[in-house]
Amino acid sequence: MLVKNSIPSGSDAKIISESLWRIRLNLLQQAWKNNWQIFTEKKIGLVGLWIIGFFILLAISHPILMAYWSSQELPPEAMMGHNKSLADVYDPIRGLDLRPGKDMMPLSHPAAPSWRHPFGTDPMGRDVLSQIMYSARIEFLFGVFSALLSVFLATLVGAVSAYFGGKIDAFFMRLADLVLTLPFLPFLIFLSSLLTLDLFKLGLVLGLLGGFGGRTIVLKSQALSIKVRPYIEAAKIAGGSHWHIIFRHIIPNILPLSFFYLMLGVTSAVMSEATLSFLGLLQAPISWGLIMNFARSFGYSFYEAWWLYLIPGVTITLFCGSFYLVGRGLDTLVNPKLRKR
Amino acid sequence: MSEVILEVKDLKKWFPVRRRISQLFKGEKSWVRAVDGVSFSIKKGEIFGLIGESGCGKTTTGKLLMKLLESTAGQIIFQGEDVTNLTPEGISRYKREIQMIFQDPYASMNPRFKIRDVLLEPLIIHKLGAGLEERISMATEVLEEVKMTPPIEFLDRYPHMLSGGQRQRVATARTLILSPTFIVADEPVSMIDLSTRAEVLQMMKEVQQDLNLTYLYITHDLSTARYFTDRIAVMYLGKIVEMGSADQIVDNTLHPYSRALIAAVCEPVTGKVNLIKEVPIKGEIPSAANIPAGCRFHPRCIFAKPECWELEEPGLEEAEPGHLVACRRYQEIV
Numbered sequence: 001m002l003v004k005n006s007i008p009s010g011s012d013a014k015i016i017s018e019s020l021w022r023i024r025l026n027l028l029q030q031a032w033k034n035n036w037q038i039f040t041e042k043k044i045g046l047v048g049l050w051i052i053g054f055f056i057l058l059a060i061s062h063p064i065l066m067a068y069w070s071s072q073e074l075p076p077e078a079m080m081g082h083n084k085s086l087a088d089v090y091d092p093i094r095g096l097d098l099r100p101g102k103d104m105m106p107l108s109h110p111a112a113p114s115w116r117h118p119f120g121t122d123p124m125g126r127d128v129l130s131q132i133m134y135s136a137r138i139e140f141l142f143g144v145f146s147a148l149l150s151v152f153l154a155t156l157v158g159a160v161s162a163y164f165g166g167k168i169d170a171f172f173m174r175l176a177d178l179v180l181t182l183p184f185l186p187f188l189i190f191l192s193s194l195l196t197l198d199l200f201k202l203g204l205v206l207g208l209l210g211g212f213g214g215r216t217i218v219l220k221s222q223a224l225s226i227k228v229r230p231y232i233e234a235a236k237i238a239g240g241s242h243w244h245i246i247f248r249h250i251i252p253n254i255l256p257l258s259f260f261y262l263m264l265g266v267t268s269a270v271m272s273e274a275t276l277s278f279l280g281l282l283q284a285p286i287s288w289g290l291i292m293n294f295a296r297s298f299g300y301s302f303y304e305a306w307w308l309y310l311i312p313g314v315t316i317t318l319f320c321g322s323f324y325l326v327g328r329g330l331d332t333l334v335n336p337k338l339r340k341r
Numbered sequence: 342m343s344e345v346i347l348e349v350k351d352l353k354k355w356f357p358v359r360r361r362i363s364q365l366f367k368g369e370k371s372w373v374r375a376v377d378g379v380s381f382s383i384k385k386g387e388i389f390g391l392i393g394e395s396g397c398g399k400t401t402t403g404k405l406l407m408k409l410l411e412s413t414a415g416q417i418i419f420q421g422e423d424v425t426n427l428t429p430e431g432i433s434r435y436k437r438e439i440q441m442i443f444q445d446p447y448a449s450m451n452p453r454f455k456i457r458d459v460l461l462e463p464l465i466i467h468k469l470g471a472g473l474e475e476r477i478s479m480a481t482e483v484l485e486e487v488k489m490t491p492p493i494e495f496l497d498r499y500p501h502m503l504s505g506g507q508r509q510r511v512a513t514a515r516t517l518i519l520s521p522t523f524i525v526a527d528e529p530v531s532m533i534d535l536s537t538r539a540e541v542l543q544m545m546k547e548v549q550q551d552l553n554l555t556y557l558y559i560t561h562d563l564s565t566a567r568y569f570t571d572r573i574a575v576m577y578l579g580k581i582v583e584m585g586s587a588d589q590i591v592d593n594t595l596h597p598y599s600r601a602l603i604a605a606v607c608e609p610v611t612g613k614v615n616l617i618k619e620v621p622i623k624g625e626i627p628s629a630a631n632i633p634a635g636c637r638f639h640p641r642c643i644f645a646k647p648e649c650w651e652l653e654e655p656g657l658e659e660a661e662p663g664h665l666v667a668c669r670r671y672q673e674i675v
Contacts, residue, residue: 027497027499229448230443230444230445230448230449231448231449231450231451233404233409233441233443233449234441234443234449234450234512234515235451235462236409237407237409237436237440237441238436238462238463238466238467238515238519239433239436239437239463239466239467240462240466241466244466248451248462249451252451252453253451253452253453
């Protein structure tokens with residue numbers, strides 16, 4: 001016979017739950033360790049992580065540097081009415097270096113890279129390195145926000161349309177087709193003519209387009225393969241509601257793929273942002289694309305001011321590339337067929 | 342023992358098939374008749390076997406009972422209550438009484454769930470047990486019941502850390518945690534190593550006797566059915582062709598299809614292993630979308646005569662007490 005309460009409750013049960021916690025923690029650690037091992041097996045993802053780490057350092061160090069610069073007051077003869085402290089020189093948006101150089105003449109802007117301005121200055125006399133560092137933080141926030149929004153939507157919509165099928169599925173899939181066939185850049189240009197497109201609005205638009213577009217189809221197909229597994233039927237038999245099954249069974253099993261798309265999402269969002277700001281369609285104080293846009297609209301070609309194109313260009317490539325590389329590294333985790341062993 | 346717990350009356354499940362354009366104009370519809378009028382009743386405390394080859398509708402029958410599919414026609418009466426059309430509350434209550442063990446122990450558990458989560462899920466859904474401690478103690482109880490000892494060790498393992506037999510034990514434990522009265526076991530041992538099959542079946546039988554459960558055992562394997570069940574129904578192409586006690590079916594087989602099933606069982610006996618058996622059946626199972634006229638078994642039956650396909654389909658008739666058969670000529674072909 002089934003003996004009721006064969007496990008005494010109270011103090012004994014407490015001991016069990018404690019040891020369970022320890023086991024759970026150990027298992028979690030082990031899972032992390034295993035996944036980390038698989039991730040680091042291919043150096044591709046690790047390289048991406050290093051670059052992302054470098055950009056994080058860049059983004060964090062900018063406010064610290066600004067605080068340091070504003071404490072560095074300049075002697076009155078160097079002020080020239082504007083430069084009271086180094087912060088006025090190196091401010092990414094309002095900065096202007098009026099200090100005389102070695103030949104006692106003020107710098108002519110844009111100035112080529114030098115010790116004073118390692119990445120040179122832009123046509124308005126602002127320090128490019130400072131602009132790059134300041135933009136890194138914005139770029140991170142923007143990219144991650146847009147990618148999170150799109151992947152959150154894509155996962156939810158994919159799981160829901162795979163689970164319910166029928167008319168809901170047809171609606172979302174036709175919507176995805178519509179978004180996929182939308183000419184992306186012309187649409188964004190059109191949108192920027194309708195409203196002043198700032199970074200938040202752009203992130204929202206990119207997130208929505210990505211969330212109902214191609215990623216939904218891929219995540220839905222993954223969810224479909226989960227939906228027919230017997231454990232979904234087992235959950236139905238246990239009496240689980242539709243939302244219980246979607247949130248407890250389907251979504252956790254497509255989450256690795258969502259994470260992969262999160263990384264790719266950051267890449268594509270920052271790319272679109274760079275394109276739009278290069279075309280001058282974005283309302284932002286400064287961004288990597290805008291540095292190039294300024295150089296172009298002031299009439300400087302690559303031969304006259306190469307640093308204004310090369311440096312932000314390389315930065316955008318590195319930043320987007322790093323997230324892409326991490327995504328490729330995660331791919332080996334998501335897709336066991338790509339593993340070496 | 343004699344109280345009927347589940348009665349199925351003329352249960353049907355027809356799946357619509359995509360129509361041809363000509364049919365669309367004529368307003369015709371084609372159907373795959375997966376389950377085509379099945380009736381049986383199961384007594385309390387009994388193990389009832391449903392046997393047939395793949396595609397004969399036995400799993401569909403199980404899913405109909407589990408309410409995973411809606412039946413096209415017919416009635417399911419569980420403990421005197423018609424459960425064919427239930428309100429949502431009624432279904433929730435019904436799902437606590439009737440549970441299912443799946444064929445594939447490797448796929449019937451979410452790979453991201455620990456055994457603890459697998460076992461607690463039904464409790465959380467049905468809001469049973471006060472607090473985590475009580476629920477865990479309920480989980481350890483059922484694990485002990487299925488001989489997974491010590492239970493504490495298994496609670497925090499993932500399904501992939503267990504063997505097939507252990508997983509099927511956990512699957513059984515999951516069905517037991519809601520203390521049901523009726524369990525549908527859909528080929529529970531067909532994907533387990535032969536060496537552990539008997540062990541798992543033995544465990545299931547012990548659980549059944551301990552808790553006074555009723556099983557519907559769905560299988561294609563006559564040898565385990567003989568060992569495990571009290572009564573057997575043989576299904577062919579969506580219909581029951583023979584029904585009786587396990588002994589009656591195996592020792593006094595009447596329907597030609599059941600004979601073929603029995604003849605197909607392997608005998609690992611010296612001198613017989615390498616012999617190619619002559620199984621008294623011909624051809625392949627026809628499509629359930631195009632069921633032969635007359636007796637649905639006649640194209641494959643080696644005893645078939647014109648009356649088999651010219652006359653109407655034979656119904657189940659009693660050949661001896663408790664032994665039903667759906668064949669016109671069972672008396673002639675002994």
